[in-house]
Amino acid sequence: MRRILITGALGQIGSELVPALCVRYGAENVVATDVRMPTQALACAFEHLDCTHIREIQEIVRRFDVGQVYHLASLLSAVAEHKPQAAWDLNMGSLYRVLETARQNDCAVFSPSSIGAFGPSTPKDKTPQDTIQRPTTIYGVTKVAGELLADYYALRFGVDARGLRLPGLISHTAPPGGGTTDYAMDMFYQAIRYKQYTCFLQPDTRLDMMYMPDAIRAIIEVMAADPNGLKHRNSFNLTAMSFTPEELAAEITKHVPGFVIDYEVDPVRQAIADSWPRSLDDGAAREEWGWAEQYDLSAMTKDMLDNLRSKLKPIR
Numbered sequence: 001m002r003r004i005l006i007t008g009a010l011g012q013i014g015s016e017l018v019p020a021l022c023v024r025y026g027a028e029n030v031v032a033t034d035v036r037m038p039t040q041a042l043a044c045a046f047e048h049l050d051c052t053h054i055r056e057i058q059e060i061v062r063r064f065d066v067g068q069v070y071h072l073a074s075l076l077s078a079v080a081e082h083k084p085q086a087a088w089d090l091n092m093g094s095l096y097r098v099l100e101t102a103r104q105n106d107c108a109v110f111s112p113s114s115i116g117a118f119g120p121s122t123p124k125d126k127t128p129q130d131t132i133q134r135p136t137t138i139y140g141v142t143k144v145a146g147e148l149l150a151d152y153y154a155l156r157f158g159v160d161a162r163g164l165r166l167p168g169l170i171s172h173t174a175p176p177g178g179g180t181t182d183y184a185m186d187m188f189y190q191a192i193r194y195k196q197y198t199c200f201l202q203p204d205t206r207l208d209m210m211y212m213p214d215a216i217r218a219i220i221e222v223m224a225a226d227p228n229g230l231k232h233r234n235s236f237n238l239t240a241m242s243f244t245p246e247e248l249a250a251e252i253t254k255h256v257p258g259f260v261i262d263y264e265v266d267p268v269r270q271a272i273a274d275s276w277p278r279s280l281d282d283g284a285a286r287e288e289w290g291w292a293e294q295y296d297l298s299a300m301t302k303d304m305l306d307n308l309r310s311k312l313k314p315i316r
Contacts, residue, residue: 002067003029007051010034012174014072020216031064051094057101070110071098076179077116077139078269084138091142099153108160110223111150113235115167117143120275127277129237129284136275147235162222163235167208169215172307180272181207188304191256192312200266203246206278210240211295225289236285240293251301
């Protein structure tokens with residue numbers, strides 16, 4: 001088989017997607033890349049790659065005979081708001097370069113979108129698959145533009161471009177990485193370390209979330225799906241659960257007696273969260289390629305705490 005390339009492989013998603021792809025397709029068929037160097041050995045080949053340089057992408061794709069690219073390199077929502085020019089250059093510039101390389105070398109491409117692709121005028125509850133988007137953050141703008149660019153390359157050049165609108169992701173493998181929904185992941189870490197967490201969102205801020213094992217499985221499944229059954233192909237709504245900071249704190253307290261939460265609201269991240277949907281309708285993903293989550297809030301909370309306890313020591 002032709003090899004699989006992952007960009008941004010050392011990030012939040014990549015750090016769990018790479019080993020999952022190695023298990024499914026064989027480590028010899030997977031090439032991980034990042035602008036950083038890994039701190040420990042990977043099961044598969046690793047190459048340094050700056051995705052803002054198309055010649056570097058092309059050289060690796062051709063040298064390894066790549067047939068699929070999982071393009072994960074990007075700046076996340078909160079970080080992107082502080083560096084909007086850099087966010088556009090990386091999020092959009094690198095996607096264009098990956099799609100152009102895919103066109104030239106007959107590669108399929110996965111590029112993640114996000115609930116950040118929606119805006120204040122989007123229906124907040126059970127947000128439809130096809131609806132008005134109009135985001136108000138640079139991160140969201142790059143995600144909508146990325147969806148459209150991937151669709152264009154599919155329609156104009158026949159590139160097999162697929163994607164998912166991912167909700168907030170929660171992982172025990174990678175630390176929080178600067179996303180607005182990362183409050184949820186940070187809460188778990190602080191619950192173990194300090195039994196206390198100060199949240200930057202209001203207690204009743206409801207957002208869609210997903211446990212990373214479900215997200216990794218969904219990414220692999222959508223790329224493996226029969227294209228004849230896909231009506232949308234790109235940017236499927238995807239969700240597993242929807243909760244607020246106070247609901248997550250209540251669930252954690254069941255497992256961490258004495259855990260307390262307080263709030264110091266960050267206006268920038270609160271405004272981002274308020275512009276996003278409270279819940280998504282992911283019926284298209286369920287109908288077109290059989291999506292079904294395995295973790296709800298209760299199951300995720302137990303598994304997260306079990307895994308974090310094995311690697312974190314309480315500080316007080």
